[in-house]
Amino acid sequence: MHDARGRTGKAADILVAARREFLKSGFGAVSMDAIAREAGVSKATVYAHFDGKEELFGAVISEMSERYFGGFSASELDPVDAAGSLTTLARQFLELLLSPDAIALNRIIIAEVTRFPALGEVFWQAGPERTRAQIATFLRRAAAAGSLDIADAQGAADQFATLTRGEIHQRHLFGRETNTGPAALNAAARTAVDTFLRAFGTRGK
Amino acid sequence: MHDARGRTGKAADILVAARREFLKSGFGAVSMDAIAREAGVSKATVYAHFDGKEELFGAVISEMSERYFGGFSASELDPVDAAGSLTTLARQFLELLLSPDAIALNRIIIAEVTRFPALGEVFWQAGPERTRAQIATFLRRAAAAGSLDIADAQGAADQFATLTRGEIHQRHLFGRETNTGPAALNAAARTAVDTFLRAFGTRGK
DNA sequence: GTCTATACAGTGATAGAC
DNA sequence: GTCTATCACTGTATAGAC
Numbered sequence: 192m193h194d195a196r197g198r199t200g201k202a203a204d205i206l207v208a209a210r211r212e213f214l215k216s217g218f219g220a221v222s223m224d225a226i227a228r229e230a231g232v233s234k235a236t237v238y239a240h241f242d243g244k245e246e247l248f249g250a251v252i253s254e255m256s257e258r259y260f261g262g263f264s265a266s267e268l269d270p271v272d273a274a275g276s277l278t279t280l281a282r283q284f285l286e287l288l289l290s291p292d293a294i295a296l297n298r299i300i301i302a303e304v305t306r307f308p309a310l311g312e313v314f315w316q317a318g319p320e321r322t323r324a325q326i327a328t329f330l331r332r333a334a335a336a337g338s339l340d341i342a343d344a345q346g347a348a349d350q351f352a353t354l355t356r357g358e359i360h361q362r363h364l365f366g367r368e369t370n371t372g373p374a375a376l377n378a379a380a381r382t383a384v385d386t387f388l389r390a391f392g393t394r395g396k
Numbered sequence: 397m398h399d400a401r402g403r404t405g406k407a408a409d410i411l412v413a414a415r416r417e418f419l420k421s422g423f424g425a426v427s428m429d430a431i432a433r434e435a436g437v438s439k440a441t442v443y444a445h446f447d448g449k450e451e452l453f454g455a456v457i458s459e460m461s462e463r464y465f466g467g468f469s470a471s472e473l474d475p476v477d478a479a480g481s482l483t484t485l486a487r488q489f490l491e492l493l494l495s496p497d498a499i500a501l502n503r504i505i506i507a508e509v510t511r512f513p514a515l516g517e518v519f520w521q522a523g524p525e526r527t528r529a530q531i532a533t534f535l536r537r538a539a540a541a542g543s544l545d546i547a548d549a550q551g552a553a554d555q556f557a558t559l560t561r562g563e564i565h566q567r568h569l570f571g572r573e574t575n576t577g578p579a580a581l582n583a584a585a586r587t588a589v590d591t592f593l594r595a596f597g598t599r600g601k
Numbered sequence: 602g603t604c605t606a607t608a609c610a611g612t613g614a615t616a617g618a619c
Numbered sequence: 620g621t622c623t624a625t626c627a628c629t630g631t632a633t634a635g636a637c
Contacts, residue, residue, distance in 0.1 A: 201602085217507060219424025222630060233604050238632065240602090302422060302507030304571040311571040319566060349563045350591050358554045361524060366509040366516040386555050390594035406620085428613060438622050443614065445620090 202240045204230045210251045214295040218248055218303050245307070252310045255296055256317040263287055263322050265329040273338035274388060280329065281355045281380035284322065288356060289371045294363050301364075323348050340393050347391060354383040407445045409435045415456045419500040423453055423508050450512070457515045460501055461522040468492055468527050470534040478543035479593060485534065486560045486585035489527065493561060494576045499568050506569075528553050545598050552596060559588040 198206060208230035212221045223244055227234040241247040263283065268276035287293060296314075304311040327348035333339040341347045359379045362368040403411060413435035417426045428449055432439040446452040468488065473481035492498060501519075509516035532553035538544040546552045564584045567573040 216510075217424070219422070220511075223632080224630080234631090235605085235633075236603055244631070298506055298510070301503050301569050304569075305421075305503075306425075308571055315570050315572050319563075319570075346587065350559065350587075353558060353562045354555070357558045358524075364506050364509075365520055365524075366513055367520050382551065382555075386595050389596070390591050427611075429611085439613085440615075440623085441621055449613070 201230070201232050201236060205232065205237055205240055205247075206251065206254070209247050210255065213248060213251050213299060214255075214292060217299050218244075218306075248303075249307065249310065252296070252300065252307075253313050255292075256300075256310075256314040259293065259296065260287070260318050260321050263325060265325040268329055270329065270332035270336040271338055273333050273392065274384065276329065276333070277351070277384045277387065278380055280326065281351075281383050282376055284352070284355050285359070285376045285379055286371075287322075288360055289363055289376070291371075297364060319352070323352060326351055338393060339391050341391050350390075351383070351387055354387055355380065357383055406435070406437050406441060410437065410442055410445055410452075411456065411459070414452050415460065418453060418456050418504060419460075419497060422504050423449075423511075453508075454512065454515065457501070457505065457512075458518050460497075461505075461515075461519040464498060464501065465492070465523050465526050468530060470530040473534055475534065475537035475541040476543055478538050478597065479589065481534065481538070482556070482589045482592065483585055485531065486556075486588050487581055489557070489560050490564070490581045490584055491576075493565055494568055494581070496576075502569060524557070528557060531556055543598060544596050546596050555595075556588075556592055559592055560585065562588055 205226065209221075209226045212226050212229060215221075223234055223237055226247070227237050230237070237247070241250065265276075265280055268280060270276065300310055300314050323345070327344045330339060330341050330344045330347050330351070334341040334344065339347075357379060359368070359375070410431065414426075414431045417431050417434055420426075428439055428442055431452070432442050435442070442452070446455065470481075470485055473485060475481065505515055505519050528550070532549045535544060535546050535549045535552050535556070539546040539549065544552075562584060564573070564580070
């Protein structure tokens with residue numbers, strides 16, 4: 192298994208170039224020529240560092256999947272202020288999810304998971320599974336604090352992630368929208384939190 | 397623009413073969429040779445009926461998108477029995493959404509929408525937009541009947557579709573699950589409807 | 602390790618006979 | 620319209636010089 196850490200000089204250049212090209216055009220439409228050119232090396236040098244196109248692709252996707260979701264955390268949130276914390280969480284989640292790189296990564300994995308099943312597993316653990324666990328942990332704390340009415344934290348975390356992802360994620364995946372401005376994110380986050388609180392909140396109704 | 401209706405003989409054979417190949421392997425990994433072989437004709441015959449690979453691809457995707465979602469309807473449902481009707485609706489929605497062909501169609505459009513933006517538009521209108529409208533119409537009827545507490549039917553329809561699609565759709569797209577049996581569908585439908593009713597129901601709480 | 606040059610397979614697309 | 624045969628091109632991968 193390859194990752195970006197520990198690679199220096201041309202090997203790192205190749206990995207960076209490959210990432211850019213794959214994210215831009217997918218797997219099939221990218222040539223080793225293009226990667227070599229982008230990295231400023233000859234094609235033979237690419238093959239000196241990586242066994243082939245498939246291995247290089249796997250290295251890029253694994254490294255991105257694991258690196259990309261590392262910053263997502265819910266441990267700093269206040270479990271008493273459920274509405275405020277969930278809104279912050281939703282906005283953070285959407286910012287991560289709708290970023291051009293994340294959308295491109297989604298696209299390429301969904302497209303190629305049939306051919307490279309291992310990449311689906313790597314991405315799923317690093318992404319959805321990890322974020323779900325973060326959300327569930329917060330929901331348990333909020334339930335303990337009495338600000339949410341939740342029995343199954345795992346299930347509720349899925350619901351929250353689902354509601355937050357919502358339609359806007361689909362719109363991005365299908366190229367119907369590219370707007371990731373704060374206003375759009377805030378609106379989507381608010382809608383998701385509103386519905387979630389209607390279902391699982393303890394205040395008001 | 398081409399569609400399946402009106403095509404006969406070899407032209408129809410080619411379209412069927414192309415659909416099968418594209419759904420199986422995506423756009424880039426399919427060769428015109430393979431389509432010709434699958435259809436039992438020569439490659440030249442393929443080019444006699446379609447201008448090229450891109451045009452053939454567009455014909456396949458457009459035709460599938462428009463045909464696939466035609467059977468989805470919410471007009472037969474009873475607006476008084478919100479819980480029962482929504483469960484039926486969710487199950488019907490999931491059955492459509494998780495079928496192997498629908499997943500394959502999702503995959504390929506998400507993968508290629510950057511290269512073929514028009515296909516995203518065609519699919520979106522035929523799929524999500526159409527189903528959303530069906531759902532919204534039912535929600536309006538249920539709200540009028542007093543069985544649901546909904547102000548914005550469009551928005552609530554998005555929420556319902558989102559909740560129903562939920563995590564299981566993601567799991568299928570990322571190859572984490574292939575189970576589309578009735579038990580799995582029922583469980584997913586029930587979870588979605590439970591949460592939706594907690595947020596928008598008029599009975600109980 | 603790194604380069605240039607190239608082998609070799611496979612691609613989309615077409616010409617010409619029927 | 621349909622076929623066989625072929626074109627021009629691009630792709631992955633490698634040999635050999637340095």
